[in-house]
Amino acid sequence: MFKTFFALFQIILCQVFRDLFKDALNIQKERIKDVRQYASDQRKKQESRRQDEIDSLENFYHDQFEMLAEKLTKERMETEVRDAAQQQIMLRLKRELRNKMESEIKQYQEQIFHDDDDVHFRKCDADRVLKQLHLARYSAKI
DSSP: OHHHHHHHHHHHHHHHHHHHHHHHHHHHHHHHHHHHHHHHHHHHHHHHHHHHHHHHHHHHHHHHHHHHHHHHHHHHHHHHHHHHHHHHHHHHHHHHHHHHHHHHHHHHHHHHHHHHHHHHHHHHHHHHHHHHHHHHHHHOOO
């Protein structure tokens, strides 16, 4: 009887230990599963944060690029307007200078013609005076 009791006790003890080990194994499997799930969640969160940072940087540089492109376009337009204005000013100054030069040339030509007329009339006057002198000499001799 003691042997049967001891054998029964060993069988029960083996079953208890087997159940205990199964429960411990199931608990360990659950813990491993939980740890893996936690690690997976953490990786997903980290990947999500990294992707958010990348998206943020992309948006920042995209905005910076757009602002730079807009600024360059604005500067190009301002330069074109400035160049057009300078071109108009240069054309106006050229016209004014040409008109002034033409006016001065005309004035110099008129002055030259006037001086030529003065010289001609003075020469005529000089010739007349010389004739009068010659006449006066002849009339004084006679």
